Amino acid sequence: MSNTIYIGYDFTVTxxxxxxxxxxxxxxxxxxxxxxxxxxxxxxYIQKDEWRSDILExxxxxxxxxxxxxxxxxEIEQVNWNAEWERNFNPIIVDDVCAVRAPFHxxxxxxxxxxxxxxxxxxxxxxxxxHMMIQYILKxxxxxxxxxxxxxxxGVLAILAEMKGAKKLEAIDIDNWCYLNSVENVERNNxxxxxxxxxxxxxxxxxxxxxxxxxxxxxxxxxxxxxxATCLNAKGLLFLSGFxxxxxxxxxxLCNKMNLKRVDTLQRNDWVALKxxxx
Numbered sequence: 521m522s523n524t525i526y527i528g529y530d531f532t533v534t535x536x537x538x539x540x541x542x543x544x545x546x547x548x549x550x551x552x553x554x555x556x557x558x559x560x561x562x563x564x565y566i567q568k569d570e571w572r573s574d575i576l577e578x579x580x581x582x583x584x585x586x587x588x589x590x591x592x593x594x595e596i597e598q599v600n601w602n603a604e605w606e607r608n609f610n611p612i613i614v615d616d617v618c619a620v621r622a623p624f625h626x627x628x629x630x631x632x633x634x635x636x637x638x639x640x641x642x643x644x645x646x647x648x649x650x651h652m653m654i655q656y657i658l659k660x661x662x663x664x665x666x667x668x669x670x671x672x673x674x675g676v677l678a679i680l681a682e683m684k685g686a687k688k689l690e691a692i693d694i695d696n697w698c699y700l701n702s703v704e705n706v707e708r709n710n711x712x713x714x715x716x717x718x719x720x721x722x723x724x725x726x727x728x729x730x731x732x733x734x735x736x737x738x739x740x741x742x743x744x745x746x747x748x749a750t751c752l753n754a755k756g757l758l759f760l761s762g763f764x765x766x767x768x769x770x771x772x773x774l775c776n777k778m779n780l781k782r783v784d785t786l787q788r789n790d791w792v793a794l795k796x797x798x799x
Contacts, residue, residue: 652793675702749778761793
């Protein structure tokens with residue numbers, strides 16, 4: 521992959537929040553693979569083979585009157601992802617209990633210490649949705665549970681779930697970079713109960729879980745929730761995130777049809793995470 525040519529877009533965003541989070545989400549839908557937040561906005565990367573001249577046509581936030589967003593782009597060869605992340609990736613601490621850091625950061629005095637080298641994957645803990653999912657894992661009992669982390673990104677949620685006592689875990693992502701990075705991070709954190717797979721919801725046939733974690737996006741969730749419900753054991757828990765507050769009604773309506781009842785809600789800025797229980 522080192523010879524892959526990328527197109528890099530440097531976005532300058534005013535005000536930064538929540539515009540940067542929304543922009544990253546929309547760029548992700550459009551096919552951008554990696555994002556590095558900067559002091560003035562975000563740099564987004566897409567493989568040249570996946571790029572087209574009208575790639576930003578459907579990025580709605582660029583037309584918003586609430587934010588001022590400008591950009592420039594150029595061709596980049598042999599991006600040093602580790603250097604990019606090392607320059608921009610700051611450690612985070614969630615609820616004074618769980619630290620998420622890179623190998624080059626000093627260890628924190630927290631109950632849970634997760635080391636990830638994110639490279640091109642999503643799910644560093646910085647984004648609101650990952651942060652809320654970490655909070656949910658911290659708040660709930662995972663002892664001896666079978667767990668699915670769907671759209672695992674860096675694997676950080678599965679790693680924390682094993683640290684919380686889950687007995688068997690599966691982490692799945694459709695993106696090859698995420699799959700490879702999750703495998704590395706699982707090993708890096710000395711986890712032995714997590715199996716990582718590259719693929720989509722089709723891998724869930726004849727599976728059963730006590731807890732399913734899915735931090736993806738609204739459209740994928742709406743496609744996949746029926747499969748999650750089928751795989752979820754009685755009284756099982758489903759944690760969902762990757763969408764906005766305004767998306768709650770359509771998500772909840774589908775979940776209710778699948779006998780999933782909402783029992784808790786978290787919100788950070790415009791993003792939400794929901795907890796459902798199977799009736």
